[in-house]
Amino acid sequence: MTLRLVIFDVDGTLVDSQGHIVASMEGAFGAHGLPTPTREAILSIVGLSLPEAFVKLVPDHVDKRDSLTQAYKDTFVDLRATGRAQSPLYPGAAEVLAELATRDDLLLGVATGKSRRGLDHLIEMHGWEKTFQTLQVADHHPSKPHPSMVETCLAETGVAAADAVMVGDTSYDMEMARGAGVRGLGVGWGYHADEMLTRAGAVQILRAFPEMPAALETMWEVA
Incomplete structure (x- = not known):
């Protein structure tokens, strides 16, 4: 496996x-x-x-x-x-994360521009304490698109770059992935336009969270 x-x-x-x-x-x-x-x-x-x-x-x-x-x-x-500002999950995010987290052949990680304090709050709010195996935040790395966060995720999990995917909504995420030798999976519901994601190296762009498991399988099949 x-x-x-x-x-x-x-x-x-x-x-x-x-x-x-x-x-x-x-x-x-x-x-x-x-x-x-x-x-x-x-x-x-x-x-x-x-x-x-x-x-x-x-x-x-x-x-x-x-x-x-x-x-x-x-x-x-x-x-x-x-309570004057909220950051809700995108539709399907909780369900897809829960599904992926049950798989024995997958590890999940985070690479975010958030601080560790902000990420810890989010993880506690959604009960994700056991969901992710590696957490990388802006406190400890150069800013995206520097590949440091992704490279550290790979080092901490022992997974080869060819067997990893970076999921993100901005060109910075896709450039970071490319810099680390990891494929980028773009999402079309975030803050950068499709053409920016594609130009930065996104292999595919999703339209909804439920598409993610099948898209990941396709990416690994053609690796």
Whole structure:
């Protein structure tokens, strides 16, 4: 039996966090007296680590990168604690993860631009404590699309790159996968357009979560 690994992005892939992210950006920029970028601009940087995201959003204010990052985090936590912003799972996500987690030939992992604190909260909320075997977050790695997160997932699980798939909604996820020698499976319900995913190396783009198990089998059959 060949042991295989499926690595998931989080924001835009497992959870629809755009409302929470945009509101947190509004709080961060408002705290600094700066105009908030458009929703389109904000969603375009989802997946990057926060410092890199702010460099892209406001290149003329690089000196404020660290304080914007902290203001974003503070706002994000406050919105979550007060229930003013939600990040619901995409339809079918819980069921597909539960199905994949029962398989003896599969390991599951996470590679996310979230902090460990944010990921731990999500895992506790959805009861995923035993679902994932490797968890990689922005606290411990260079920002996507650097391949460090995927490479660490492979090292921790002992799975070969040829037997792994990265599932994500942004070009950063697909570029990260390609950099680590792993195939990228794009999802069409997230924050980057199909053409961006394809250009970045997505082998296939899903339209709904229930398509995922069959798509994974097809990808491995043609490997």
